[in-house]
Amino acid sequence: MRAFCEKIITPTDASWRYHKYQMPYLPFSWHYHPEYEICLTLNSKGVRHIGDHIAEYGDYDLVFMGPNLPHTWQSESNSDGSEQIVYVAQVPVNWLDKLVRDHKELQGMMSLLTRSLKGIKFSTACALSAKHLFEKMDEASGAQRFILLLELLTIMLDDTQQHTLSSPMFAFGKQLEKNNGKLNQVIEFIYENYTESLYAEQLAELAHMSTNHFHRYFKQRTEYTLTEFINRLRIGKACKLLISSSSPISVISDQCGFNNVSNFNRRFLAIKGCTPRKFRQQLLNHDLIN
Incomplete structure (x- = not known):
């Protein structure tokens, strides 16, 4: 299962990429990329692979992954034929790191960014709040989406039930030490x-x-x-x-x-x-x- 490096294309009028996927099932696609990724999976159940973490997942699955951390979700079609929904925010590392460093109000998020290198799973309550914010993003302007992204990061930071998933240093690319x-x-x-x-x-x-x-x-x-x-x-x-x-x-x-x-x-x-x-x-x- 060799992971492939996915090329993320950021829109020309935005600093980060938002996307909503609607699919009959989630195919196995073991990949990584140099961006942070926030992923909310709805109306789906199957197996989640993040680094060396492999476990079953269900509805309202909210995960935050750091750069170059290989991952995929895999599911079968729902018995009622309903679509499975995945909301994704993919954020360039340099942009988000600089944003957090340069604003004292955001520096508490640095710990969240560090933990994301192992992948972070959030509570159902946090995922429900995230769903509300992602739904707003769907119709929002670029400026509104920026504000909603900060709200999303804030509720994730404040989630007391969050936990990391993968072993440390399980990532590909330049983030790793040479050895x-x-x-x-x-x-x-x-x-x-x-x-x-x-x-x-x-x-x-x-x-x-x-x-x-x-x-x-x-x-x-x-x-x-x-x-x-x-x-x-x-x-x-x-x-x-x-x-x-x-x-x-x-x-x-x-x-x-x-x-x-x-x-x-x-x-x-x-x-x-x-x-x-x-x-x-x-x-x-x-x-x-x-």
């Missing part, structure tokens, strides 16, 4: 092969390090051990398959690279807080209720 080129290469290799058997020795060789040094280096920069990191990717894939397919759990276990179902169940429980069977049952119950 992290090694980490990017290793992580891309893991993303392309995480359902296969992977060994620290082969990854250490790829990074031109000793195995012991590689273990320390990887944990320091991702906050996970290599095994934890790979298992989180595998469980994320399992969640996607549990949501989108009716395959038996034993088949999904094999597809995600686990050597036996018991190990799969243990790892799933440790990461998701429930068994794969219960996870699927919760989704079925949710569908029945709705």
